[in-house]
Amino acid sequence: MPANTPSFVKILFQLLVIAGLFFATWFGLRQIDWLQIFQVESVSRKTEEKIGNLSWELIRKTNHEIKTKEPVRVLEKLADHLSAVSGIDPDHLKIHLVDHDEINAFALPDGHLIVFSGLIRDCRNEAELAGVLGHEIAHIERKHVMKKLAKELGLTVLVSATAGGHHNSEILKETVRVLSSAAYDRSLETEADQTSVQYLIKAGIDPKQFARFLARMPKEKDESPSGIFSVSTHPDSDVRSKEIMEEIGDQTFESNPVLTEMEWKSLKEKVSEEIQ
Amino acid sequence: MEIQPAGEQEAEKASNSYLMSLVFIMAGLPLPIVNLIASLIFYFGNRKAGYFVRWHCTQTLLSQFALLFINSTGFWWTASIIFGGEEVTSAYISYLLTALIFNLIDFGSTIYAAIQTRKGIHVKWFFFGDLTDRLCPPTHLPS
Numbered sequence: 001m002p003a004n005t006p007s008f009v010k011i012l013f014q015l016l017v018i019a020g021l022f023f024a025t026w027f028g029l030r031q032i033d034w035l036q037i038f039q040v041e042s043v044s045r046k047t048e049e050k051i052g053n054l055s056w057e058l059i060r061k062t063n064h065e066i067k068t069k070e071p072v073r074v075l076e077k078l079a080d081h082l083s084a085v086s087g088i089d090p091d092h093l094k095i096h097l098v099d100h101d102e103i104n105a106f107a108l109p110d111g112h113l114i115v116f117s118g119l120i121r122d123c124r125n126e127a128e129l130a131g132v133l134g135h136e137i138a139h140i141e142r143k144h145v146m147k148k149l150a151k152e153l154g155l156t157v158l159v160s161a162t163a164g165g166h167h168n169s170e171i172l173k174e175t176v177r178v179l180s181s182a183a184y185d186r187s188l189e190t191e192a193d194q195t196s197v198q199y200l201i202k203a204g205i206d207p208k209q210f211a212r213f214l215a216r217m218p219k220e221k222d223e224s225p226s227g228i229f230s231v232s233t234h235p236d237s238d239v240r241s242k243e244i245m246e247e248i249g250d251q252t253f254e255s256n257p258v259l260t261e262m263e264w265k266s267l268k269e270k271v272s273e274e275i276q
Numbered sequence: 277m278e279i280q281p282a283g284e285q286e287a288e289k290a291s292n293s294y295l296m297s298l299v300f301i302m303a304g305l306p307l308p309i310v311n312l313i314a315s316l317i318f319y320f321g322n323r324k325a326g327y328f329v330r331w332h333c334t335q336t337l338l339s340q341f342a343l344l345f346i347n348s349t350g351f352w353w354t355a356s357i358i359f360g361g362e363e364v365t366s367a368y369i370s371y372l373l374t375a376l377i378f379n380l381i382d383f384g385s386t387i388y389a390a391i392q393t394r395k396g397i398h399v400k401w402f403f404f405g406d407l408t409d410r411l412c413p414p415t416h417l418p419s
Contacts, residue, residue, distance in 0.1 A: 005409055005410060005413055006406035006407075006409050006410055008410075010406060011403065011406050011407050011410060014402060014403035015403055017402075017403070018342075018402070018403055022374060022378060025374045025377060025378075026370055026371055026374040029369075029370035029373050029374060030366055030367055030370040032366070032370070033366060034366045034369035034370060034373075035364070035365070035366050035369070038369065040364050040369075044364075143363070147362075147363075150357075150358075151359060
């Protein structure tokens with residue numbers, strides 16, 4: 001090797017200098033709040049708000065919303081109790097009760113939580129219903145809803161959906177379809193289940209009831225062909241039930257009812273009346 | 277050892293290696309691999325050229341490798357935001373700005389090197405120049 005060939009150490013040192021400069025520049029620039037400068041958050045919040053409202057409008061037009069005061073109030077009482085422990089502003093959560101046979105509940109953008117009467121009819125106690133609500137609240141709190149939509153439909157498509165027009169109503173239909181009948185990624189579902197369990201424990205509700213509800217679902221598949229929450233949206237409900245039970249372990253929980261017996265009974269009765 | 281072009285044609289070829297990477301930096305920004313492939317083609321196309329040409333082709337190629345890492349990270353980060361539902365964060369915007377700064381530095385350096393080598397002046401960049409000396413030693417190459 002000629003005498004003037006640079007040494008390996010010198011080259012390595014120069015590489016470290018360049019890498020150091022790169023990371024120092026990146027680190028330096030990270031100290032600036034670019035999201036505020038480019039107003040990224042407010043843009044995405046506005047988009048989320050608009051998509052949420054338009055999607056809910058679409059569901060409302062094609063389904064019968066149960067507006068009877070009592071069942072909605074009872075449902076909101078349970079959801080508010082959970083949102084208080086989840087850190088979500090209860091005012092952000094918009095509960096809508098829809099008369100539908102499917103055992104289903106799903107979250108839309110901007111805190112809209114759609115609960116089908118079929119789910120309430122299927123739940124044997126408030127803890128089971130609280131588990132499902134907690135699961136959906138977790139999707140909202142962890143921002144899974146917009147993540148899933150951006151992945152399935154693309155961010156550009158979503159932003160264009162807020163512009164109006166016939167083509168965009170198709171996008172909204174697809175948005176509702178994706179959120180109501182397609183599964184989240186397995187990791188997001190697990191995260192929502194685990195978070196729901198944490199909410200339930202904090203709220204003084206026995207999480208084992210939620211696990212039992214999930215375990216019961218596959219057996220009811222034939223009886224309830226359109227049951228979405230457990231069957232098509234959440235295909236591994238049996239596995240998820242076992243995971244929850246494993247996470248809970250041998251812990252025992254005191255049952256502190258959120259609703260009075262009268263309220264729970266009235267909720268079940270009212271949603272049953274709607275289909276008659 | 278002083279590295280000089282053997283003639284007018286060699287200086288032009290060496291200068292072209294920079295111009296080539298310059299054109300493909302622009303074309304390859306959406307897909308960073310494009311400018312690396314272009315530099316590779318030019319590098320292999322000039323393997324039998326004179327030492328001055330080969331040395332500068334190697335320096336261009338190495339600098340493209342560095343940009344490939346920086347731009348690919350930015351590319352996949354952007355793709356994961358558009359298609360994967362990842363969020364736009366301050367870290368992401370800072371990364372894009374850092375990548376932009378480094379691309380501009382490379383852009384400026386490339387233009388300067390293209391002009392100088394066209395005049396037959398040897399331009400040796402920090403790090404890439406020494407690495408090129410190491411990978412492309414005159415003793416290992418036929419004159």
